[in-house]
Amino acid sequence: MTTYVLTVDPDIRDLRTADHLLHTLAAELAFPEGVFGCTHLVRGDRPRVALSLTLPSEPLLRTAQERLTPHGHKISRGAPDAMGRAVIYPGVATLTGTVTIADVVSGSAIDRVTVLGTPGQPAPDTALVTGDHVRPQWQNGELVLTAMPAVGGTLVPFEVPDPTPCCADH
Template identity: 65%
Template sequence: MTRQPPDTDGPSRSLPAVGRHVLTADGGLRDLRAADHLLRTLAAELALRDDVFGCTHLVRGDRPRVAVSLALGSAAEADGVRTRLAAEGYDLADGTPDAVGRAVLFPGADRLRGTLTVGQVLEVSAVERVTVLGASGQPVPTQLLLTRDHVRPQWEDGVLTLTAMPAVGGVLVPFEVPEPTPCCADH
């Protein structure tokens, strides 16, 4: 299901860099869990606003790792994050390393707990589309989604999209599981 864009002249919620200060930090993190933790820690310790987007980005190459990006609403927030991460030895750059970011922090993320309908997910958060693996269409707004308190949508073509999959009992669950088996994490 895709939400219709708002009828405003303001920036689209699907473009987190518009009107924002975007900063990427690469500290050589090796897994998503550590990157998620870093983003949540920064949000809490620096009291970042609820409209911040914080994403993870897989950096491939001879040293595979996970970088994080933050789309912040003000220069003051960006300066605070930049100062904190520079002091900890992170490599910093403006902008994002790619357009695919996996969102950890986004408006309404804290409301995506328990079981919600697809319509509620779209209504209370910045998630703009829900897709289902193996399905040709999109789920109806009344379809139940068991969040497992772990919702990680990704930017796809400028739209924050949550990929879900069918689960027992006719409900959907987010494709990404909260505690992944690390069997292939280092390959």
């Protein structure tokens, strides 16, 4: 399947703002099912977060490019890198509350789930408490969710929606 990718460089520096912008753009552009919206950390002289949109057709890519250009963001074709963090992807809306690993893999674009500090993959009936914030990352062409053990034998996504900044109490 051919995919069409745009990079949007909105010159922002934090993931929360990037996530919000991706959701705003998806709503404004009325994306169909099958679109991926990812964040990418750009390093170098000007560290920032870029966005990529993977679209299912050339006409949709052209329409998105035309509609995004007036926003003042730098738009280019292709992805900034192969390591995007998926925010919008098929099935993400179903990953709310507590779901099983089998539900995650069968009901979304996520290919597999790994657990920090453990070899192999969790059992399909293992519960994942999503916190309504599931951000898998592309790894070697697969969309992989990293989870960590939680209370009662459940798992939670490694990335939390509201992380405590380092040294917050200083």
